[in-house]
Amino acid sequence: MxxxxxxxxxxxxxxxxxxxxxxxxxxxxxxxxxxxxxxxxxxxxxxxxxxxxxxxxxxxxxxxxxxxxxxxxxxxxxxxxxxxxxxxxxxxxxxxxxxxxxxxxxxxxxxxxxxxxxxxxxxxxxxxxxxxxxxxxxxxxxxxKPRMSESDLQVSQHRVSVFLSTHTAYELLPESGKVVALDTTLPVKQAFHTLYQEGISTAPVWDSSKCQFVGMLSAMDFILILKELGIHETNMTEEQLETHTIAAWREAKEQEGAIDSRGKKYPQHLVHAGPLECLKDVALKILQNKVATVPIIHSSSEDGSFPQLLHLASLSEILKCICRHFKHSWDSLPILQLPISMLPIGTWVSKLGESNKQPLAMLWPHASLSEALSLLIQAGISSIPIVDINYSLQDIYSRRDIIALVRDKIYARIDLHGFSIHQALLLGRDAGFPSGLPNGPRCHMCLRSDSLYQVMERLTDPGVRRLVVVEAGTLRVEGIISIGDIFRFLLCC
The missing domain is CATH 2.60.40.10 (Immunoglobulins)
Known part of the structure; x- marks a missing residue:
């Protein structure tokens, strides 16, 4: 406590x-x-x-x-x-x-x-x-309750915009590192096993026949496949999953006119950026296309042939640049010291009489994994707080947790309707990800009295994509703030 x-x-x-x-x-x-x-x-x-x-x-x-x-x-x-x-x-x-x-x-x-x-x-x-x-x-x-000055807000947003407009994606490139890409000829099962082995939840897809990157494969794709496997009289069997390629999966979804969690036809064109694009444009591409990462791709030719995959840019990296730049000049961003409860950021539990707010999705531990996956798809969200009967935070289930089912083909041995979220979370803790899908603290929390700067600092950690706002002592869930919420507020979009 x-x-x-x-x-x-x-x-x-x-x-x-x-x-x-x-x-x-x-x-x-x-x-x-x-x-x-x-x-x-x-x-x-x-x-x-x-x-x-x-x-x-x-x-x-x-x-x-x-x-x-x-x-x-x-x-x-x-x-x-x-x-x-x-x-x-x-x-x-x-x-x-x-x-x-x-x-x-x-x-x-x-x-x-x-x-x-x-x-x-x-x-x-x-x-x-x-x-x-x-x-x-x-x-x-x-x-x-402190009041947010409109002039302070405009000044702060303008200064963030100017900073992001004058710095490029090149600054995000690490001195050394590894970027995993998947060929379209790879079987879907093997592709997700690679994600599991590498400790990642998304990777660019390379089409060798076109000599270009054509899309991304993510945990959401695995969720859609699991849901399809769990439907009676499905067109895809577990055996087909062994040989079904990424290209076949993408083609099938395109022909069926499937709608993904972002409300768009599957698949989309690849959203990418060049190393000389400004950080503001990179952030806007992530927000507007509702993706987790954007590949930074460089090509020395004008027609874009022979592309080189340099990095996968994320909002947490861009946020880290903002925090580092303004770290010793807080006064230049007056809104940083305001408590998050006073700012139009995040999704909050609706109060009595409030009907115009987006509801905050929560589930109990005994809810089925099928319910959780359906909620992630239909609500277009990336995580679900798991609460007890008093709505106190117990855990959180996110899209990337689904990768744990790849280990030892667990997905083929469970019934999504009979397998509870609690069991799935225990499975994830025991998964022992080879390259470290985060097995550390799962529930990253904050208080409604925490300042915007405190929240931003915590979200710069690559393993922290959201903070659950809880009531001190009881851990009763009051809201949730994602890194995307922060950027939508700072960039007025």
Missing amino acids: LHCMRFGVEMFGAGTSRGQGSGEPVGPVLVSRRFVWPHGGRMVFLTGSFTRWQAIVPMSPREGCPTEFEVICALTPGYHKYKFNVDGEWRHDAHQPFVYGDDGIFNIFYVGRQPVIFPPILSAETPGRSHMEVDNDVVGHVEA
């Missing part, structure tokens, strides 16, 4: 008082801030300017991720420095903003004046409550 620490109360006590007999909660102006140490350890503590460098705050391992520690502190507005004590050693997080000082290196952050007015501390006699708990009764219901 996350705990909330309150600091600086005595420093700001002079200008505050509790109303006598008013019955309204009045207290010092504080802002909740979530601290995370994601680099492991046995015992992790936090200290900073907000504790006067005297007290140390114990941090708790995140549920389901023992190597990541976190704590929520309620702090006064302004600039703060802090450090972590990991197993007795003072350390800073190089992945978060930091400065050099006379006494070493410190992490820094700025708390804007968006107050959370805390009620008076509950007495020890209050049954079942502690001021250390973080839930809606203690924090959320008395939150003063």
Whole structure:
């Protein structure tokens, strides 16, 4: 359970008082801030300017991720420095903003004046409550909502647009690496086995007869094939899957006029970019075509012959460029410090009376895998939060998880209608992906009070494609924010 620490109360006590007999909660102006140490350890503590460098705050391992520690502190507005004590050693997080000082290196952050007015501390006699708990009764219901200035929004979006327009896809190319491509003559079964072996969920498709890349094969294709195998009197049998080629699969879908999860006829033309295209155009291609990656392809000839596949560009890489560029100039993007709940980003659980919002898809662990796959296809989404009866987050099932069924031809031995999501998730944990489809923490979470910059920083991790917004303490799902949501907001599309 996350705990909330309150600091600086005595420093700001002079200008505050509790109303006598008013019955309204009045207290010092504080802002909740979530601290995370994601680099492991046995015992992790936090200290900073907000504790006067005297007290140390114990941090708790995140549920389901023992190597990541976190704590929520309620702090006064302004600039703060802090450090972590990991197993007795003072350390800073190089992945978060930091400065050099006379006494070493410190992490820094700025708390804007968006107050959370805390009620008076509950007495020890209050049954079942502690001021250390973080839930809606203690924090959320008395939150003063900051306003987003239209001018701040326009300035921030313009500066991001200018940055992306003046940097090219060439900057995304790694110094060394490997890009996997699949030939159209490869049997479908072997193709997905290759994805499993390489620890990837998508790969470009090469047509040797045309000497060009013609499309992408992804986990969604495997989902569509599994659904077809699971339909009574299907045209494709498991035996045919052994010899059915990528080319045959693409041709069959084109003839049938099948509609994929993006609402377009299958297959599409290959969406790709050149190394000299600006990052803004690359990001827009990903967003507008609703794809996860865009191949960066270079050809020295004008007609595009003899193409060279250089890289697969993703939004997380472009977001990392943004964060790195603006890391030490937060003031130039005023919206970065706003809490995500105040911004039109993501999909949120509808409140009573709200009927115009896109519903947030969730499933229970005992739901069938067939239900999950149908929801992924019909709703055109990439992941589904798995919740208990109280809608508290238990796990998450995403498209890439389906690749685990390739191992030992498990897909041929299960009934999609009788196989539960819980069983599928357990299978994925035991899969032991040879090249590491992420087997680390599956549920990447954030709080509605987290700033836009915090969310962006976490989404720069290639293994994190979305964050589930949960209520502190209960882990009740409140919304979900994908990396695509961030870019649609920043680029106004």
